[in-house]
Amino acid sequence: MPSQALPPGQAWKTRWIILKTALAERLAYRGDFALGTLMRFLPIITQIFLWWAVFQSLNPDAPQSASISGYSFHDMVAYYLLTMLGRAFSSMPGLSSNIAKTIRDGEIKRYLVQPIDLLSFLFWSRVAHKIAYYSVATGPFILVFFLCRNYFTEGWPSFSTLACFCLSLLLSFSLGFYLEACLGLIGFWMLEVSSLLFVYMLMQFFLSGHMFPLDLLPEPFESLVNYLPIKYLAYFPAAVFLGKIQGAALLYDMLMLVFWVAFFYAVSRWLTAKGLQRYSGFGG
Amino acid sequence: MSIIEIDQLTKSYRVYQKKEGLREAIRGLFHREYKTVDAVRGISLRVEPGEFVAFLGPNGAGKTTTLKLLSGVIYPSSGSATVMGFTPWLRDMEYRRRFALVMGQKNQLWWDLPAQESFRLHQQIYCIDPASFKRTLDELTDLLDVTRLLGRPVRELSLGERMKMELIAALLHSPDVLFLDEPTIGLDVVAQHNIQQFLKHYQEQRKITILLTSHYMKDVSALCERVVVIAQGIIQYDGSLSGITDEFSGYKVVQLQLALGQSHNGLERFGELIKTNPPRVSLKIPKQQVSKVLAEILNTYSVDDVAVEDPPLEEVIAKMFHSMAN
Numbered sequence: 001m002p003s004q005a006l007p008p009g010q011a012w013k014t015r016w017i018i019l020k021t022a023l024a025e026r027l028a029y030r031g032d033f034a035l036g037t038l039m040r041f042l043p044i045i046t047q048i049f050l051w052w053a054v055f056q057s058l059n060p061d062a063p064q065s066a067s068i069s070g071y072s073f074h075d076m077v078a079y080y081l082l083t084m085l086g087r088a089f090s091s092m093p094g095l096s097s098n099i100a101k102t103i104r105d106g107e108i109k110r111y112l113v114q115p116i117d118l119l120s121f122l123f124w125s126r127v128a129h130k131i132a133y134y135s136v137a138t139g140p141f142i143l144v145f146f147l148c149r150n151y152f153t154e155g156w157p158s159f160s161t162l163a164c165f166c167l168s169l170l171l172s173f174s175l176g177f178y179l180e181a182c183l184g185l186i187g188f189w190m191l192e193v194s195s196l197l198f199v200y201m202l203m204q205f206f207l208s209g210h211m212f213p214l215d216l217l218p219e220p221f222e223s224l225v226n227y228l229p230i231k232y233l234a235y236f237p238a239a240v241f242l243g244k245i246q247g248a249a250l251l252y253d254m255l256m257l258v259f260w261v262a263f264f265y266a267v268s269r270w271l272t273a274k275g276l277q278r279y280s281g282f283g284g
Numbered sequence: 285m286s287i288i289e290i291d292q293l294t295k296s297y298r299v300y301q302k303k304e305g306l307r308e309a310i311r312g313l314f315h316r317e318y319k320t321v322d323a324v325r326g327i328s329l330r331v332e333p334g335e336f337v338a339f340l341g342p343n344g345a346g347k348t349t350t351l352k353l354l355s356g357v358i359y360p361s362s363g364s365a366t367v368m369g370f371t372p373w374l375r376d377m378e379y380r381r382r383f384a385l386v387m388g389q390k391n392q393l394w395w396d397l398p399a400q401e402s403f404r405l406h407q408q409i410y411c412i413d414p415a416s417f418k419r420t421l422d423e424l425t426d427l428l429d430v431t432r433l434l435g436r437p438v439r440e441l442s443l444g445e446r447m448k449m450e451l452i453a454a455l456l457h458s459p460d461v462l463f464l465d466e467p468t469i470g471l472d473v474v475a476q477h478n479i480q481q482f483l484k485h486y487q488e489q490r491k492i493t494i495l496l497t498s499h500y501m502k503d504v505s506a507l508c509e510r511v512v513v514i515a516q517g518i519i520q521y522d523g524s525l526s527g528i529t530d531e532f533s534g535y536k537v538v539q540l541q542l543a544l545g546q547s548h549n550g551l552e553r554f555g556e557l558i559k560t561n562p563p564r565v566s567l568k569i570p571k572q573q574v575s576k577v578l579a580e581i582l583n584t585y586s587v588d589d590v591a592v593e594d595p596p597l598e599e600v601i602a603k604m605f606h607s608m609a610n
Contacts, residue, residue, distance in 0.1 A: 010411060013408060014408045014409060017404065017405055017408040018405065018408075021394065021397065021401050021402075021404070021405050024397055024401055025394055025396050025397050025401075028396040028397060028437070029396070107391075109352075109357050109385075109387075110392055112355075112356060112357050112375060113355050113356065113357065113380060113384075113385045114380060114392075114409060114410075115377045115380040115381050115409060115410065116409050277359075279358075280356075280357065280358045280359045280373060
């Protein structure tokens with residue numbers, strides 16, 4: 001791994017150049033990129049209407065005062081907006097399928113021949129993708145949150161909650177990256193991973209809290225989902241912001257999140273080493 | 285000490301035998317038959333520093349597999365090899381900084397960015413100091429005449445221009461050993477020629493060691509003094525290019541220009557007539573009999589001009605591959 005062979009200054013400079021190059025590449029597709037980024041905001045409208053319909057059916061006369069497991073309509077919209085922000089960090093479009101494609105096409109050779117580390121290269125390319133995304137999406141995000149400010153009935157959270165929220169977003173980025181990298185690396189053993197990815201996306205859709213707050217789930221599902229790493233991708237950051245997790249529970253969840261990042265980091269390293277060994281032994 | 289030492293190197297693959305038809309496809313879900321393919325079977329070879337060696341052989345002969353073994357992309361099934369003292373498949377970072385592999389149709393450049401950006405990334409990856417990076421880049425772009433293309437996205441370059449950029453990317457870190465897998469594949473004659481000239485010049489200047497595989501005899505005859513012929517995973521020949529003709533071709537081509545009014549009738553008894561375009565006639569004559577037969581012809585016929593040539597190299601090699609396959 002180059003980071004081991006290089007002095008720290010050099011290794012960071014390499015990461016910086018990878019980041020810069022990937023950023024330049026990202027901006028090469030200006031039109032598609034801008035459109036793709038902005039279109040992601042569309043589902044907000046349908047989601048708000050959907051929840052409005054749900055709350056209206058609960059209390060046709062005063063949907064505003066209805067509640068589901070402690071969530072009012074306003075809470076639900078606020079929650080949804082926050083998970084959207086969380087997913088802007090944790091979702092990794094195309095990462096797994098690109099890794100699998102690199103393996104299938106034999107382009108992985110490059111990482112065997114050049115003094116460059118696959119995972120570190122992909123990580124910094126992905127950081128660049130995200131930076132490019134935020135540079136376009138920050139404006140619309142601010143606008144949407146400003147327009148929907150009345151849904152945040154509690155106002156701004158405390159500074160410490162906000163700091164935890166930011167930390168959880170950064171960690172959820174790492175978790176999302178290493179988790180999806182692991183799925184892509186399975187491509188060393190299976191030529192086609194698209195079905196696997198489909199199952200994962202489906203699970204993520206429901207179990208990350210992207211569709212609804214996970215504390216709406218009945219037992220034993222709620223407890224079960226609590227043990228899974230997927231909830232940290234969307235539910236957890238939103239719950240932290242809304243003050244639903246505090247004190248010891250917050251510390252516990254933060255530590256669990258760090259644990260899962262470390263776990264998937266280790267698994268992805270292991271899969272890369274084993275996969276390359278297998279690739280070198282059988283393919284090429 | 286040799287820069288590349290290969291001893292009894294073997295590589296076998298296990299491939300899934302897919303049979304035709306839906307029934308067989310369903311059967312394949314439950315029971316798969318595998319076949320072992322011996323891509324390289326006990327190759328031993330020594331290459332000295334500064335040599336430019338060509339690997340020749342039919343498709344599937346084991347040439348690319350050998351290059352992959354030497355660049356550490358795959359592990360051998362048995363045997364050993366060292367390049368500059370490194371065992372390639374241990375993939376030491378130090379080793380990776382000292383060689384380069386260029387595969388004709390594989391891209392190491394970023395498709396949507398100008399080549400310049402990929403080069404800068406290479407500078408960092410290979411820890412090339414800025415001064416020597418600039419010097420090498422200027423020299424290479426100048427030699428290959430692509431300076432004006434450095435700022436153009438790679439996807440907008442022609443195949444030949446892209447290959448030149450690939451070569452620059454591979455040479456920026458001044459490797460001591462270069463593996464080239466069909467570098468001129470798919471290029472037109474002019475682009476092929478340019479790349480050949482560049483490689484020749486670069487190798488002469490830098491005295492680096494190059495191993496090349498190619499199907500174009502022109503590449504090989506222009507660049508390499510030493511040729512290693514691989515077929516069915518075994519080295520069949522190792523020597524000079526002209527030696528191939530001596531070893532594998534039993535005949536010479538005798539071209540006659542007959543005098544005005546001289547008929548070519550009866551010439552077929554001296555050897556196989558390859559081309560009859562009076563007054564020019566070409567004959568295929570066994571090597572040992574050339575002088576005797578030629579004397580007889582000159583006695584019998586009125587001839588203005590004579591040329592004795594080796595058969596075309598492509599033909600010899602095609603014949604050689606054919607006989608090896610059988």
